[in-house]
Structure formats: C-alpha cells, structure tokens
Amino acid sequence: MAKIDDSVKKKVPELRFPGFTDDWEERKFADFIDVKSGKDYKHLNSGSIPVYGTGGYMLSVDRALSDIDAIGIGRKGTIDKPYLLKAPFWTVDTLFYAVPKQNIDLQFSLSIFKKINWKKFDESTGVPSLSKTVINSVGASVPSYEEQQKIGSFFQQLDETIALHQRKLDLLKEQKKGFLQKMFPKNGAKVPELRFKGFTGDWEERKLGKVLKKDTLKNKDLEFHYKDIISVAQMKKATVVRDSSDSYMTTYNKIRFGNIAFEGHANKEFPNGRFVLNDFRDGIVSHIYDVYSFIEKSDSNFMKKYINNPIVMRKILINSTSNARMMNSLNSKEFLKQNLILPTFEEQAKIGSFLKQLDITITLHQRKLDLLKEQKKGFLQKMFV
Numbered sequence: 223m224a225k226i227d228d229s230v231k232k233k234v235p236e237l238r239f240p241g242f243t244d245d246w247e248e249r250k251f252a253d254f255i256d257v258k259s260g261k262d263y264k265h266l267n268s269g270s271i272p273v274y275g276t277g278g279y280m281l282s283v284d285r286a287l288s289d290i291d292a293i294g295i296g297r298k299g300t301i302d303k304p305y306l307l308k309a310p311f312w313t314v315d316t317l318f319y320a321v322p323k324q325n326i327d328l329q330f331s332l333s334i335f336k337k338i339n340w341k342k343f344d345e346s347t348g349v350p351s352l353s354k355t356v357i358n359s360v361g362a363s364v365p366s367y368e369e370q371q372k373i374g375s376f377f378q379q380l381d382e383t384i385a386l387h388q389r390k391l392d393l394l395k396e397q398k399k400g401f402l403q404k405m406f407p408k409n410g411a412k413v414p415e416l417r418f419k420g421f422t423g424d425w426e427e428r429k430l431g432k433v434l435k436k437d438t439l440k441n442k443d444l445e446f447h448y449k450d451i452i453s454v455a456q457m458k459k460a461t462v463v464r465d466s467s468d469s470y471m472t473t474y475n476k477i478r479f480g481n482i483a484f485e486g487h488a489n490k491e492f493p494n495g496r497f498v499l500n501d502f503r504d505g506i507v508s509h510i511y512d513v514y515s516f517i518e519k520s521d522s523n524f525m526k527k528y529i530n531n532p533i534v535m536r537k538i539l540i541n542s543t544s545n546a547r548m549m550n551s552l553n554s555k556e557f558l559k560q561n562l563i564l565p566t567f568e569e570q571a572k573i574g575s576f577l578k579q580l581d582i583t584i585t586l587h588q589r590k591l592d593l594l595k596e597q598k599k600g601f602l603q604k605m606f607v
Contacts, residue, residue: 233363237604239376242369246607252358254326259354260297260313261287273312276300286310292319293332295340295357301350304335318354325367329374334362337602363607373605380598387591394584401580405573407563408533418576421569430538431558434514439476441506444468446476450505454483457502474506477513480522482529484512486543486550494539495550497529512552519567523574534562 233245251257263273269284276296288309295304298316306328313319322331338360344350364370404416412424448471453460477483477500486495497514499522507513516525528534542557543550564570 233607235605235607237601239369239372242365242372244366244369246363246365248361249364250358251360251362254323254364255293255331255357256321256323257295257318257354257357258288258292258321260315260317260319262315263312266312271310271312273314274307274317275314276303276317278305280314283312285312287312288319288321290321291328292321293328293335294319295335296350296352298346298349298351301344301352302340304332304340306332318352318357320357326364327367327370327374329378330370331374333373333377333602334606337606338362376605377598377601380594380601384591384594384598387587387594391584391587391591394580394587398577398580398584401577402527402531403533405577406528406531406534412563418569418572421565421572423566425563425565427561427563429558430560430562433517433520433562433564434482434558435517436554436558437475437477437481437513437515439513440472440509441474441476442472444471446474446504446506447471452477452500452502452505452507454485454498454507454511455487457498457500459502459505471506473509475509475511475513476504477507477511478504478515480516482514482525483507484514484552486510486552488550491532492530494536494543495552497535499526499529501526512554521567521570521574523578524570525574527574527577528564538562 234243235246263281263283266283266285269282271283271286273280273283274294276294276299286309288307288311291309292307292311293304294307294313295301295318296316297318307313307319311319320331320335322328340352341350343352343356343360345353345356365373401416405414407414407425414425447468449459451460451474452458479500479502481500482497483500484495485492485498488495501522538557538560539550539552541560543552565573
C-alpha cells in the first residue's frame, strides 16, 4: 500500500492498495445498502437457524428471515456495535440487518459501518435508537467494486486475526481461573486438587499472626514525600497534587517492597476487601490502609495469588472485617487470629513461579490483541475517505 499526496486526500484515502487511482464517489447509504427490519421469533419452533439481537446470538429456530449474508446494526439499545450476520439467520425487532446492493462488497460495507460513530445519530433521549431513515441518509465515499473487494478482504483477514487472538486470550484466562481453583485446598481439604509432582505432604494449618505482622511505621522522618505515594489498588505511583505542608506526609504509613496492604474498597470479586502485594517499590500509603510484612520466608508470587483467592480468604475476611461507610474496616487483631493452611516454601515457589509465568503469557497476549486493535483503528482512519 502507498500513501497518497495531500492534494488529493479529499477524494481518495490516505492509504491505498497499488493499482487504484480513481476518485471515490460520495454516496448515501440508501444508494448501496438495503436496511431491513428484524421480527419477533416467538411463533417459531426450535431449530438450527440462529436468532440475533443487539448483543449477538440469542437462540436457534426453524426458519430463516434472511438467506443472504448481512450486517447487523442495532435499532434500539446497542446501536454502535455492527457485526457480520452469516446466512441463514433471524434477527429480532431491535436489530436491523443491512444487505449490500449490487456491486457492493459486504466486507467493505461492514468496515464502513464499524468506522461510523453511530451514537451521534441517536434519536432518543432514553434508550439509544436508530431509524432506517437516519441510516439511509448517512453519507459515505465508495470506490470501484474491485477496490472494495481488496479493502474488504484485508479487513476480513484482520478481523479473523483479532478474533483468533481474542479466543487464545479468553482460553488462557479460563485456564488461569481453573488453576486458581484447583491449586489451592478448598472445603476443609488439607491438599489441593491439582499438585506438582514430588509434593505429597498435607499443607500445614497456621495462624495468620505466625505468618504476618502488622506494620505501623509512620513517615514521621519524611523519608518519603508526595512523589512516593503509592496507589494501593493498582500498586503504582499515585496521581496526587503536592500538599503545601510536609506535615501531611507524616501521617502516611511506610510500605516496603514485598509488604502487603489491605485495600478496603469492596467490589464484586472482593466483597470484603482484599490484600495487595507491593511488587512496585518502597513508598508510602494513606493511613487508612493496614500494612503487613511477612514474619517468615514466603514466596511472594505464591502469596500474591493466595491472599486474593476468594476460596481461601472469604471466610477469613468475613470474620475480620466490618463495613464502615461503604469501606470495609479490617480488625487486625481478629484477622491475625484466623487460620489458613500453607505448603512448604519449596511448593510455594513452584506454584508461584507457574502462576507468574501464566500471568506473563496472558499479558503478552493482551498486548498483542491491543496492538492489533490499534492497528485496525489506524487502518480504518487511513483507508477510507
């Protein structure tokens, strides 16, 4: 592909396949797309024909509304997520299906649909809505059929690559979820369901007070300043405005690399709060956070997963926390009295290393996927007028 001179950008895209030089033609959607309405499916029987709504597949019935591939675009609800509909299919009344007219490539049309910000055409003050009239009135530039096919094929391959990476990422995340469930004992068991070869002994029951101690090291000596404040939720440098007085900094708790902070803001995954391992650097956190350090040798990668595994920590936290103004408050004395079971340091290290490598692999796949999505966004901007 080659870049086009600035002087002709108004009628041709910035990035173009070799061999194409003609201007693109400005047209309305009504000229090259036939927008059709979905229908109710409740009178139909169960079958093999997929029924789609704005959120995607719903169920299967015994009749098709269309035997031609099309583009699904929301009439009501989710109006900004157009997607390909492979025939035969049925769509509900909240989902239009758009069929390209003669000499219009389906994949090229799909790319145009995805490029447009449909939310700005929302006709409702409540649930987002589109009408056929609005869709038909939208303008778009269209090249020759041959160039459409070339562009459509390119984006089809790109979408397939993105979908493949998404499936790999989803599979890795599901595998991780399974490992986290099976590599830690549950329901009173003394050993996990899944274990590395060579480890056979029971995990040892220990009081948390024998494993952790609460640290109360205030920043009174001003060893750390505003630039050293750490966000507990993400364990990274916090975004803060410098306070005019250093006295405010003396109220903060010191937290060393490898320490644990109790993050009291509840969410769906951690309804009683959670413990966050500081794998960032030395610094300070607000006095509202309890800070703990390990008394004995422990593997940080293992403990990072163990102390945030709901199967392990839910009961302990329920017995140790109370809700105060929507923020969970940890009773350290009660917390340190609770029991948990731990393997030997050697088994901790084996589990920790495995889970760390799995996280690294997931992060790499996420980065690849994000990069592909950014590349697609760039191509959508440069390959269309």
